[in-house]
Amino acid sequence: MERSIPRGRPLTARPAREPLRRLDAVPTVVIGGAVVVLLLAVYCLSNLDRENIYRHFVWQGMAWLQGHATIPYPVPGNDYYNDVMPVLGPGGAETGRGLLPFPPLPALVLLPFVAVWGLGTDAQLLTAIGAALAAGVGFWMLGGLEIRRSTRVAMTVFLGLGTVLWYTAAIGSTWWTAHVVALPLALAAVGIALRREGALEPSPKPGIRRFVDPSLVAAGFLVGLAAAARMPVVLGAAYFLFVGGGSLRRRVTSVALGASIPLIALVGYTYVATGSLFNPAYEYLYRQEVAGYPELGYNGAWSIEDPRYVPRNLALMLLQPPDLMPPCTPPDAARGLFDSACPYLVPDAVGMSVLLTSPAWLLVIPAIRRRWSDPVVVGGVVAAGLVALLDLMHFSQGWVQFGYRFSLDWAPFLLPVAALGLDGLSGRWRRVGLALIAISALVQLWGVIWRGVLGW
Numbered sequence: 001m002e003r004s005i006p007r008g009r010p011l012t013a014r015p016a017r018e019p020l021r022r023l024d025a026v027p028t029v030v031i032g033g034a035v036v037v038l039l040l041a042v043y044c045l046s047n048l049d050r051e052n053i054y055r056h057f058v059w060q061g062m063a064w065l066q067g068h069a070t071i072p073y074p075v076p077g078n079d080y081y082n083d084v085m086p087v088l089g090p091g092g093a094e095t096g097r098g099l100l101p102f103p104p105l106p107a108l109v110l111l112p113f114v115a116v117w118g119l120g121t122d123a124q125l126l127t128a129i130g131a132a133l134a135a136g137v138g139f140w141m142l143g144g145l146e147i148r149r150s151t152r153v154a155m156t157v158f159l160g161l162g163t164v165l166w167y168t169a170a171i172g173s174t175w176w177t178a179h180v181v182a183l184p185l186a187l188a189a190v191g192i193a194l195r196r197e198g199a200l201e202p203s204p205k206p207g208i209r210r211f212v213d214p215s216l217v218a219a220g221f222l223v224g225l226a227a228a229a230r231m232p233v234v235l236g237a238a239y240f241l242f243v244g245g246g247s248l249r250r251r252v253t254s255v256a257l258g259a260s261i262p263l264i265a266l267v268g269y270t271y272v273a274t275g276s277l278f279n280p281a282y283e284y285l286y287r288q289e290v291a292g293y294p295e296l297g298y299n300g301a302w303s304i305e306d307p308r309y310v311p312r313n314l315a316l317m318l319l320q321p322p323d324l325m326p327p328c329t330p331p332d333a334a335r336g337l338f339d340s341a342c343p344y345l346v347p348d349a350v351g352m353s354v355l356l357t358s359p360a361w362l363l364v365i366p367a368i369r370r371r372w373s374d375p376v377v378v379g380g381v382v383a384a385g386l387v388a389l390l391d392l393m394h395f396s397q398g399w400v401q402f403g404y405r406f407s408l409d410w411a412p413f414l415l416p417v418a419a420l421g422l423d424g425l426s427g428r429w430r431r432v433g434l435a436l437i438a439i440s441a442l443v444q445l446w447g448v449i450w451r452g453v454l455g456w
Contacts, residue, residue: 024149031153032139039160040132043169046448050124054173056081056100058121060107061114069273073098077119082292085284101281102174104269105228106181124172127180131169134184135160138415141187144194145376145416147423154437155419162440163358163411164403170448171456175398178229179408185226186233186412192219194416196245197375212254216244220258227259228266232394232409234259235386239413242379286395296350298395305393313392316351317404323348338453347450349400357403357443360436364414366429367421380417384410400456402447 052058059071059078073084073096084098109130113121139156159165165183168176196215220237227234240255241248270279282304290300302308328335328342335342354361364381371377387410391397398405422433450456 028143028149031149032136032156035139035153035156035160036132036136039135039169040129042161043128043131043166044125046166046170047124047128047172047452050122050128050172052120052122052124054081054175055119055121055123056084056102056174057107057110057177058114058119058123060100060104061111061121062119064107064111065115068097070097070099072096082288083281083285085281099274099279099281101279101285102178103228103231103266104273105225106174106177109181110177123174123177127172127177128169130177130180130184131165132160134180134187135165137184137187137191138412141191141194141412142416142419144191144197145419145423147419151419151423154422154434155415158358158360158418158437158440159411159415161444162360162437164401164405164407164444164447165411166441166444167402167447167451168405168408170451176405179405182226182230182233183408183412185222185229186236187415189219189222189226189236190239190243190412190416192216192222193240193244193379194376197243211250212257213244213246213250214254216240216246216251216254217258219244220255221261222258223255224259224262224266228262230409232387232390232406234263235390236383236410236413238386239379239383242375242382289396296396296399302395304395305390306395307393309395310389310392313394313397316353316397317388317392317406318353318355320348320351320353321356322346322352338449340453346454347402347447349454349456351397351399351401351404354404354407357447358407358440359443360433360440361414361418362436363418363421363433365421366424367417370424371420374420377417377420380413380415383413384417387413402451402456403444 056071056078059073063069063071070087071078071084073079073081073086075096078084078098081098084100087095087097087099089095110121110123110126113126135156138159139152142152142155145152165180168179172180192215196213196219219240223234223237226236237255237259240251244251244255267277271277274280286298286304287300289296290298297312299306299308323346325335325344326346330341333339333342335344337344340346367374367377368381388406391406391409394406422430425433
């Protein structure tokens with residue numbers, strides 16, 4: 001029996017995949033640009049009332065412009081900051097200056113804007129713009145993998161909307177600004193390594209290129225620079241033990257040379273600004289939080305980075321649930337979906353499981369199962385694991401927050417692994433992978449809405 005053709009449809013009907021073929025004709029840069037613009041619109045609409053409440057880096061930029069390494073403190077506008085170490089003069093008298101505990105790169109990035117707008121600089125809006133650009137760098141980075149274009153777009157959407165990058169862009173205050181500065185640098189470093197993977201060792205000849213790869217020197221520089229915003233990212237340099245082409249010795253030499261430049265500069269700045277190789281404001285902040293937040297269970301007998309913090313913090317990162325059916329105020333109030341006085345479900349401010357808030361990270365599992373010998377998979381898992389370990393040893397895990405913001409430290413190294421996992425799926429399982437990305441975005445939307453409700 002011949003298959004009938006529906007009335008009105010021509011005999012030369014277009015194949016079902018014709019729209020996809022037309023999409024393939026669109027230049028990649030146009031698609032990437034469209035994703036960035038879309039994300040920027042989402043980020044800006046996620047927080048229309050961007051108040052400059054926590055603007056440590058703006059204060060730091062103003063201090064530099066006035067010739068100081070320390071900020072005026074406490075003064076109106078920062079007198080409620082509890083993470084600034086007062087600088088004391090002879091006899092322990094306060095000098096009216098304060099030292100920030102944060103690495104300086106975010107303040108340096110904001111410096112040109114501070115030079116124009118001063119303390120009125122909208123660091124929150126600039127963070128949203130930076131987050132959208134970071135997702136664009138992620139799109140470029142994924143171009144270094146041999147994956148389908150649809151996978152590349154899907155994983156960029158996951159990075160931009162399915163991870164805490166969305167919440168980061170929406171809130172945009174001091175701690176999240178640091179993540180947004182570090183993230184594109186690490187993503188770019190990984191992208192360079194992916195494009196160098198498989199490159200042949202140059203033939204022996206005189207000259208420095210025999211010993212170093214200029215591209216990997218640049219990649220190492222970017223990782224070191226990222227550490228000047230988020231220090232744990234420096235352990236991501238382990239990625240280049242596996243990925244980057246050429247011999248191991250040439251990769252290590254190149255990356256170490258590049259990373260040493262910003263790291264030496266960071267240590268030099270810290271010494272000039274504080275008189276110590278390590279910023280003493282870190283220890284001051286630790287002691288302040290141990291005494292000020294007993295409900296968080298910090299142990300003053302332990303150090304600021306201590307392996308004994310790992311078990312508890314690992315449970316937070318992987319298992320911490322939201323607060324289900326919390327007590328209502330008043331007790332007889334009716335529950336509502338986004339009612340802060342009596343909700344069904346509310347985010348836990350201490351943090352929440354990354355597997356609950358971004359379940360598409362589970363896509364690394366099929367990549368590990370099928371491609372464990374792939375250097376991109378091995379390098380991504382090792383580098384992400386080392387960065388995560390250093391984060392987990394830290395006494396604080398980043399509260400008040402939605403999800404687990406420290407995941408942005410290791411995301412650049414694990415994102416290619418998840419992309420390979422999704423790209424290796426087909427049929428029903430690929431639809432499951434795409435559904436995980438969609439669920440991740442919906443959970444992040446839930447968190448962004450609660451941010452506004454709770455005033456975080």
